[in-house]
Each structure stands twice: as C-alpha cells, then as structure tokens.
Amino acid sequence: METGTTSFCINLCLLLALCFATKWLCLKKRKTPPLPPGLMGYPIVGCFPEMMKNKPTFRWVQQLMQEMNTEIACIRLGNTHVIFVTSPQLARELLRKQDVIFASRADVLSARLASNGYLTAIFSPNCDQWKKMRRVIASGVLSPTMHQWLHNKRSKEVDHLVKYVFKQSLTNGLVNVRVAAQHYCGNMTRKLIFNKRFFGTGMEDGDPGMEEEDHLHGVFTILKYVYGFGIGDYLPWLEVFDLDGHKRIIKDALKKVRKYQDPEIDQRVEMWQQGMKKIQEDILDVFINLKDSNNNSLLSIEEIKAEITEFMLATIDNPSNAVEWALAEMINQPDILDRACKELDQVVGKDRLVDESDLPMLNYVKVCAKEAFRLHPVAAFNVPHVSIKDTTVGGYFIPKDSHVLLSRRGLGRNSRVWKDPLIYKPERHIINKDSKVLLVDHELRMLSFSTGRRGCPGIVLGSTMTIMLLARLIQGFSWTAPPNGPSNIDLVESDGGLLMAKPLVAHAVARLEPNVYLKLMQ
Numbered sequence: 126m127e128t129g130t131t132s133f134c135i136n137l138c139l140l141l142a143l144c145f146a147t148k149w150l151c152l153k154k155r156k157t158p159p160l161p162p163g164l165m166g167y168p169i170v171g172c173f174p175e176m177m178k179n180k181p182t183f184r185w186v187q188q189l190m191q192e193m194n195t196e197i198a199c200i201r202l203g204n205t206h207v208i209f210v211t212s213p214q215l216a217r218e219l220l221r222k223q224d225v226i227f228a229s230r231a232d233v234l235s236a237r238l239a240s241n242g243y244l245t246a247i248f249s250p251n252c253d254q255w256k257k258m259r260r261v262i263a264s265g266v267l268s269p270t271m272h273q274w275l276h277n278k279r280s281k282e283v284d285h286l287v288k289y290v291f292k293q294s295l296t297n298g299l300v301n302v303r304v305a306a307q308h309y310c311g312n313m314t315r316k317l318i319f320n321k322r323f324f325g326t327g328m329e330d331g332d333p334g335m336e337e338e339d340h341l342h343g344v345f346t347i348l349k350y351v352y353g354f355g356i357g358d359y360l361p362w363l364e365v366f367d368l369d370g371h372k373r374i375i376k377d378a379l380k381k382v383r384k385y386q387d388p389e390i391d392q393r394v395e396m397w398q399q400g401m402k403k404i405q406e407d408i409l410d411v412f413i414n415l416k417d418s419n420n421n422s423l424l425s426i427e428e429i430k431a432e433i434t435e436f437m438l439a440t441i442d443n444p445s446n447a448v449e450w451a452l453a454e455m456i457n458q459p460d461i462l463d464r465a466c467k468e469l470d471q472v473v474g475k476d477r478l479v480d481e482s483d484l485p486m487l488n489y490v491k492v493c494a495k496e497a498f499r500l501h502p503v504a505a506f507n508v509p510h511v512s513i514k515d516t517t518v519g520g521y522f523i524p525k526d527s528h529v530l531l532s533r534r535g536l537g538r539n540s541r542v543w544k545d546p547l548i549y550k551p552e553r554h555i556i557n558k559d560s561k562v563l564l565v566d567h568e569l570r571m572l573s574f575s576t577g578r579r580g581c582p583g584i585v586l587g588s589t590m591t592i593m594l595l596a597r598l599i600q601g602f603s604w605t606a607p608p609n610g611p612s613n614i615d616l617v618e619s620d621g622g623l624l625m626a627k628p629l630v631a632h633a634v635a636r637l638e639p640n641v642y643l644k645l646m647q
C-alpha cells in the first residue's frame with residue numbers, strides 16, 4: 126500500500142514537473158522573437174551552395190529581399206547568421222541605439238590577411254588593438270591640425286590632376302576619367318604618407334609609372350576580395366583548400382602592394398634611427414615618432430606596415446568611383462553640369478583654380494558628389510559589424526556573433542525613403558540654401574561614411590579629396606560624351622560589381638583662362 130502511495134506521489138511530481146517544463150518552454154518560445162525572414166539552408170554549410178550558384182552575391186541578396194518584401198533578412202552562410210539591412214530605421218537602431226553591441230568586426234580569413242592578423246583599425250574586432258589603432262588614426266593622423274599640416278601636399282596633387290587632364294585635352298581631348306581619378310587618389314595618398322607621388326621614377330612628364338599602376342591594381346584587387354563572401358570566410362574548415370582561390374588572390378595582391386611600400390618604411394625607420402632624419406614631413410614620419418606613456422615607440426614596424434596598407438584601402442576607391450559616376454551622370458544631364466559650373470564661376474571665377482578654402486561656398490558641387498555616393502556606392506555593403514551578444518532589432522532576434530551588413534546600395538535606393546530613387550538628382554540633398562552640405566548622413570538614409578563607434582574617422586579627408594576632385598574636373602574642363610559616338614554615356618554597372626561597366630571616357634576642353642594652365646605646366 127505504502128509503495129503504491131509513493132509511486133503515485135512520484136508520478137504526480139513527474140507530471141507536474143512536465144507541465145511546468147512545457148509551460149516554461151512555451152513561455153520562453155513566445156518570449157524569444159523570431160529571426161528576420163530569410164533562408165537557413167542546409168546544416169553546416171547553410172546557404173553557401175546556393176550563394177555560390179548565384180554570383181554576384183549582392184544581386185542575389187537584393188533579389189531575395191525584394192521577393193520576400195523585407196528590409197531586413199537573415200541568410201545563414203556556414204554557421205553564421207548574416208543579417209542584411211536596407212531600412213534606415215533599422216540601420217539607426219543597429220549603429221546608433223545598439224552601437225555598443227554591434228561595434229565588433231567579423232573574424233574572417235580575408236580580413237585577417239588584409240590586416241596582417243588584425244593589427245589595424247578597420248578590420249580588428251572590438252579589442253584593445255582596435256582602440257589603439259583607431260586612436261592613432263583618428264587623433265594622430267586625421268585631426269584638424271594634421272589636416273591643416275598636410276594641406277600643401279593635397280594642393281600639389283590637385284594641381285597635378287589638372288595638369289594631367291589638360292595634357293590629354295590637348296591631344297585628342299579624350300580623357301579616361303577612371304584612370305585620372307584613381308591615379309589622383311593613389312598619388313594623393315602616397316604623397317600624404319610617403320611625401321612622394323612615385324615609388325619608382327614615374328614618367329618624365331610627372332605621370333604615374335608602371336610601379337604606380339601595379340600598386341593601384343593590387344589595392345583594388347584586395348578591395349574586391351576582402352569580405353568578398355569567400356569560402357574561407359564562411360566555411361573556415363575548408364580554408365586550407367582555398368577552393369575559390371580568394372586566399373591566393375588576396376595574398377598575391379598584398380605582396381604586390383607591400384613590395385612597394387615596405388622598403389620605403391624600412392628605409393625611413395632606419396633614417397630616423399641613424400639620426401639622418403630630424404624633421405617630420407609626412408604621415409610615415411608621424412607614425413614612426415608616436416610615443417607611448419613610457420616614451421617608447423607606440424607602433425611596431427609591423428603595425429606601421431599593416432596600417433599603411435589599410436590607409437591605402439580606405440582612401441582610394443570611394444572618392445574615385447563617386448566622381449567617375451557623378452561626372453558621367455552630369456554629362457547625361459547637362460543642366461546639372463551647367464549649374465555646377467555656374468556655381469564655380471561665381472565663387473571662384475575663371476582666372477584661378479578652385480581651392481579648398483572655396484569649399485564652404487560650393488554647396489551645389491557638394492550635393493553632386495553626395496548624390497553619387499547615394500546612387501553609386503563603390504561597395505554594395507558596409508564593412509560587416511558583429512553582435513557581441515544576443516539582442517532584438519526591429520522585433521527580430523539577432524543572435525550573438527551575427528554579421529550585420531548594411532546595404533549601401535539598398536539604403537540609397539530605398540523607394541520608401543527616396544523619391545525617384547534611380548534618378549541622379551543632386552537637388553534632393555539641399556534642405557535650404559543656407560544649410561551646410563555634408564557628404565556624411567548620420568541618419569543613415571544613405572551610407573557614405575556610416576556612423577557610430579565604427580563610423581569612418583576619415584570624413585574630412587575623404588570629403589575633401591572627393592569634392593576637390595570633382596570641383597577641379599568641372600571647373601577646369603567642359604565635358605561631353607566622345608564625338609563620333611552615342612550622345613549619352615552608357616550608365617551601366619559592371620556585372621560583378623558597382624563600378625561603371627566601362628570606364629568613363631569623355632571629351633574634355635579647357636574652360637579657364639590659358640594662364641591658369643600655363644602656370645601649372647611650368
């Protein structure tokens with residue numbers, strides 16, 4: 126009898142426990158919000174096989190999100206939840222409201238290679254090394270004082286740009302704007318860092334030589350493959366086989382870039398060590414002479430080398446791409462080009478070249494550049510942010526370690542936010558005629574420089590390089606489509622990326638007083 130009562134009690138307890146557990150699980154399930162809509166794919170590989178079948182990835186993601194009619198999606202690649210976002214409201218929740226949670230970076234093969242094991246600012250996860258390098262870049266190199274200190278070097282390079290284009294305008298008038306813009310950015314960055322335009326001897330007339338072309342090619346190759354949805358990035362256990370070749374391509378490109386940079390750095394360090402150099406003249410000198418609290422060198426040579434590579438990656442592609450697209454769009458809409466020229470003629474005149482001190486008065490030129498960043502970002506996605514813990518965004522569950530990719534293209538072309546999103550219309554950025562135009566949008570209605578803890582610290586330098594490039598091209602020359610061809614430029618993106626499918630080649634005729642160019646040629 127006693128045994129019967131005991132077993133009855135045990136059974137009752139088990140039943141109650143079961144009820145509690147079921148209820149608790151139900152409550153828990155109800156409390157955990159769902160993942161954003163998307164695709165989970167197969168165990169272990171996730172949607173990787175499907176992604177490989179649908180290159181380029183950004184067009185596949187865009188199509189999936191359109192089909193699902195969503196502005197946030199979760200696609201599992203390998204074991205990683207990758208969250209894609211095209212809504213400015215959600216973007217603000219991620220990078221402003223929950224910035225602390227999303228301030229880390231993805232630990233992936235391509236980023237590890239590009240940063241030489243996370244020695245640098247852009248690629249490092251949220252750790253002391255990131256804090257150190259971000260401080261070095263933001264306060265050591267990009268401060269207002271440094272910006273002023275480097276003014277002369279920028280000034281020389283914008284002069285060189287006009288000279289470069291002028292010479293071509295004298296021959297058959299046809300200018301490859303992509304080449305001019307990319308070399309301008311490359312030359313500028315080399316000048317700021319190494320105080321020289323060339324690694325080699327350059328060409329006799331001051332144009333870039335083979336070494337500079339090779340260097341630029343390396344920089345653009347790294348930019349194409351870093352965070353390039355490689356197999357090694359999302360299926361690290363396959364990294365050793367390098368099935369898609371990304372690892373080899375990035376390594377070769379890094380070798381190419383560093384082949385030119387590293388000997389310059391070694392040589393300069395030696396000069397300082399041997400007392401042959403005593404005055405700081407460029408960013409490399411600044412890096413070498415930064416001290417920690419014990420008066421020891423703050424940066425190791427390896428850190429300097431890695432950071433200089435990153436500087437190259439950060440500085441060249443955005444301004445050159447934006448200006449190439451802006452000019453192409455403006456040639457197709459001559460009213461816009463005219464209005465920008467008129468502004469330059471009013472503010473600067475025709476007997477001198479536009480200078481950085483004119484920029485505060487050039488709001489229309491600025492919105493022309495800004496509109497190119499909106500409509501034609503150089504990269505489809507922002508640098509990935511990673512969540513350091515589970516959280517909820519827009520009512521969706523975002524698990525710890527998710528990669529969050531804000532879609533630069535998706536934000537800039539979101540039809541809920543922008544009227545006629547596919548039309549190049551610079552005026553849309555003018556709020557009123559007295560307001561100051563900035564290329565950055567902290568509201569994330571478009572993503573140029575991003576915002577928050579991981580936002581770009583190079584806004585001033587990047588904006589100056591971009592606006593000066595556009596302003597000098599527009600002020601210095603009258604631009605039209607090449608004669609003997611279609612009257613409009615073909616505004617088509619390349620299949621695999623967001624550059625123009627064909628480099629912009631346009632016809633340039635000098636439009637300033639001859640003296641202005643003569644002075645540059647002397």
Ligand code: HEM
Pocket residue numbers: 246247248259262267436439440443444507508509572573574575576578579580581582583584586587588591
């Ligand atoms: C027009 C030019 C430029 C554009 C459009 C641009 C854009 C961006 C973007 C979108 C990011 C990622 C922000 C995020 O993760 O949310 C970024 C990060 C960064 N940019 Fe720029 N950038 C430009 C120029 C520069 C320049 C000249 C520098 C100077 C070195 C620079 C240094 C950096 C660094 C260090 C980061 C990483 C910040 C971090 O992770 O803490 N950028 N930039």
